[in-house]
């Protein structure tokens with residue numbers, strides 16, 4: 001690919017599932033990685049530093065940052081720490097594309113900071129940021145002329161479909177596909193005893209723990225409905241979720257003439273990661289080509305929102321607007337943490353997300369401080385329910 005000189009990558013969350021696959025893409029495209037950032041996995045981060053020789057590496061955990069500084073003292077990489085370090089990594093002048101794949105709302109401030117430089121493309125995997133602070137993120141992007149290119153496979157699919165539609169007002173509906181997760185077809189009473197180990201087994205994708213749990217509760221699809229609404233300026237009722245067990249159609253758009261355009265491919269995140277970097281160009285990928293004969297048949301079902309209540313909660317949060325999505329997201333981050341620690345049951349996740357979202361008062365506009373406060377209140381609500 002030509003033009004590598006203006007595609008210097010900053011990989012935030014480089015040690016995670018998306019981060020490691022982004023390193024693969026950087027390797028296969030031969031792109032320079034100038035910034036790396038993670039929370040605490042300094043063993044892998046050191047390997048990445050030795051391979052890519054970035055100018056800057058950020059580690060949010062202070063103690064781990066000190067250890068890394070010593071470990072890579074023989075390299076030219078500067079190590080910074082804390083949340084400020086993560087923001088420094090996001091705005092570092094010697095990068096052109098910030099690929100944000102940290103997990104959780106913690107990614108909001110770095111994303112906003114990178115957008116506000118007005119000099120970088122944001123390749124966004126960190127969906128929690130746009131869910132919690134959608135208005136802030138999209139307004140800042142507009143004001144500073146910053147491109148946000150989705151990495152999430154469904155949103156990348158929609159973005160790719162939209163390349164064939166010059167007049168965006170011709171898009172009637174987004175068809176957001178969902179794998180249905182490991183508990184597809186099960187009812188509430190069958191889900192009561194689900195363990196973290198069972199919920200961590202996703203049928204089609206290998207991902208970080210939090211998003212894997214989110215996929216099993218359908219919270220992930222709920223977050224993605226809100227993400228799609230912000231990225232593509234659509235309302236809740238213009239986004240239809242369709243369970244498609246095979247994860248071959250990554251999403252589709254329906255136009256006013258009822259033509260439907262879909263994007264298909266093997267379920268391999270390196271395809272959307274690479275497109276977010278190479279866009280508008282295309283480049284050869286190490287991902288396997290799709291063999292439709294191997295797929296054989298594709299199936300489609302409506303989602304069961306009575307069982308997987310997180311999806312309904314997120315749709316309602318989107319319709320309510322304001323800080324309702326931030327509350328749903330914050331409650332979910334806390335509840336998933338508790339579930340993984342064995343402190344709450346699987347079904348409690350959905351119950352708590354629903355209650356925290358309903359508790360959030362209506363507002364028509366908000367600041368970053370308001371988002372952070374709504375997030376904290378929702379987390380505290382979840383934690384207090386457990387303490388009782």
Ligand code: NDP
Nearest residue numbers: 013015016017018038039040041102103125126127207208
């Ligand atoms: P992982 O848990 O595998 O990785 C998370 C990454 O974020 C790690 O590098 C982790 O560092 C880092 N991180 C976590 N907390 C902090 C923090 N406070 N400061 C700095 N870095 C932090 O998650 P995934 O890669 O699966 O997911 C990342 C994001 O991408 C999520 O928002 C997810 O919803 C989204 N996404 C993921 C997909 C997937 O296939 N995995 C698909 C579509 C979207 P460390 O390793 O040191 O803890």
Ligand code: MG
Nearest residue numbers: 152153154224
């Ligand atoms: Mg997705």
